[in-house]
Amino acid sequence: MAKKNKSRQKKFDTRIDFTPMVDMNMLLITFFMLCTTMLKSQTLDLVLPTNEKVDKEEETKIKESDAITFILDGNVTTDKNGQQTSTDSKIYFYEGQPDMENFTLNDIKFGKEKDAIRDMLQKRNKELLVEINKLKAQWKKGEINDSIYNARVIVAREKQAADINAKRPIIIIKPTANACYADVVRMLDEMQINEISTYQIESLNKQDSTLYEHKVGHALGAK
Amino acid sequence: MGKVKIKKQSTIIDMTAMSDVTVLLLTFFMLTSTFLQKEPVTVITPPSVSEAKVPDEKLVQVLVAPNGKVYLNMTGAKDSTQLSTETFRKEVLLDVYGDRKPGLTQKQVKEFCNLGTFGMPLNKISEWLNLPMEKRDEALKEEGGIPIKMSVKTTTEDGQSAAGQPNEFQIWLKAIRQVMHNHGLDDDLRGGHLVAIKAEQNCPYSLVQVVMDNLQTEKLNKFTLMTSLKQEAEE
Incomplete structure (x- = not known):
């Protein structure tokens, strides 16, 4: 009996069909692919001055001729859901002190064309940019490696910062309440691209408002 | 006449290899x-050439909706010996809530620790935490937002201007500072990477400015703006 039984034992196929397994895996992969964020957001560092009282002596004095003030403006519309959007971005600028006699306020645009912001800032910061571009060219050719390149760029920047006579633009960004947020970020970007180390964001003061009123034809915030 | 012999080929394909590949991909x-991250509003951040990445720990994210509402999200340290996200949130909430009425139950506090982005006026938090999951997001959108309006400066008789009562956003920031300080994370507090502002690219600057003003009032002068990557063409 026992012998008979043994001989009857069937040989099982050890192969398993993997198709359902693959199906399931594919589904899971699809799920993970759709749910993940591969791209992480970037950040832009920003340092604002303290709003505490600073002694007059401690205030940093800047050369008038180096200062350029940009006024960013736009047009805000509010839709029925209360969503606010800023359109028609406009940029005005003046150099040095505000001209309270003729109320000059010039137009300028973003971009790389002649007389646009990039061009203007590049001209202003030529000395440093030329030096950095030289280093960049060397680095691209492989003459210097990453660490040397970075170190030299830092040296060049510090040299400019330490030299009192160096031509170094100081940018003051003054966005109005209606300015587009993206424009402010774009302006900060221009600072990075053009290697400008001294810039700050401020709100418009009385003189700026007067200039603005003369330029646009209505007071700040009025429409 | 011999018939042409056609070999009978098996139609079964061995799926083992395929399975291996998919499991690898899955892993x-x-x-x-x-x-x-689930957020009450989706915002598109402005493009920038900046390449610095958002830190994934010790981060306080301020979300500014295009309608001016402000939400917060807090992340603790990854290192388990330091301040964890849960403890961070719990302690901040308890600090902010103080002994307001109605008091928060253990369960509500626990719920809060596991949430993502939040933003409710303090008097509505308890009520909001009692809502079922599905309704919470809606409530955030409808009546949410941390009150952020800058309080009017009061001028005392001797001509010194004093900041008015802190608004709720400032109370939250104060609590965050306090908790970070208690856990010996002062360096992270001052490092300038603690607070990140996330705002829609087309929103008017005034919405962001309010947040910045509040941060400045709380002496958090260094912070970051969240942006998306823009490739700058070489000259």
């Missing part, structure tokens, strides 16, 4: 994935 995606 890759599982390990690298960070899930999309």
Whole structure:
């Protein structure tokens, strides 16, 4: 009996069909692919001055001729859901002190064309940019490696910062309440691209408002 | 006449190799994935050439909706010996809530620790935490937003201007500072990477400015703006 039984034992196929397994895996992969964020957001560092009282002596004095003030403006519309959007971005600028006699306020645009912001800032910061571009060219050719390149760029920047006579633009960004947020970020970007180390964001003061009123034809915030 | 013999070929394909590949892929995606954070509003951040990445720990994210509402999200340290996200949230909440009425139950506090982005006026938090999951997001959108309006400066008789009562956003910031300080994370507090502002690219600057003003009032002068990557063409 026992012998008979043994001989009857069937040989099982050890192969398993993997198709359902693959199906399931594919589904899971699809799920993970759709749910993940591969791209992480970037950040832009920003340092604002303290709003505490600073002694007059401690205030940093800047050369008038180096200062350029940009006024960013736009047009805000509010839709029925209360969503606010800023359109028609406009940029005005003046150099040095505000001209309270003729109320000059010039137009300028973003971009790389002649007389646009990039061009203007590049001209202003030529000395440093030329030096950095030289280093960049060397680095691209492989003459210097990453660490040397970075170190030299830092040296060049510090040299400019330490030299009192160096031509170094100081940018003051003054966005109005209606300015587009993206424009402010774009302006900060221009600072990075053009290697400008001294810039700050401020709100418009009385003189700026007067200039603005003369330029646009209505007071700040009025429409 | 011999018939042409056609070999009978098996139609079964061995799926083992395929399965191996898919499992590998699956493992890759599982390990690298960070899930999309649920946020009450989706915002598109402005493009920038900046390449610095958002830190994934010790971060306070301020979300500014295009309608001016402000939400917060807090992340603790990854290192388990330091301040964890849960403790961070719990302590901040308890600090902010103080002994307001109605008091928060243990369960409500626990709920709060596991949430993502939040933003409710303090008098509504308790009520909001009692809502079922599905309704919470809606409530955030409808009546949410941390009150952020700058309080009017009061001028005392001797001509010194004093900041008015802190608004709720400032109370939250104060609590965050306090908790970070208690855990010996002062360096992170001052490092300038603690607070990140996330705002829609087309929103008017005034919405962001309010947040910045509040941060300045709380002496958090260094912070970051969240941006998306823009490739700058070489000259």
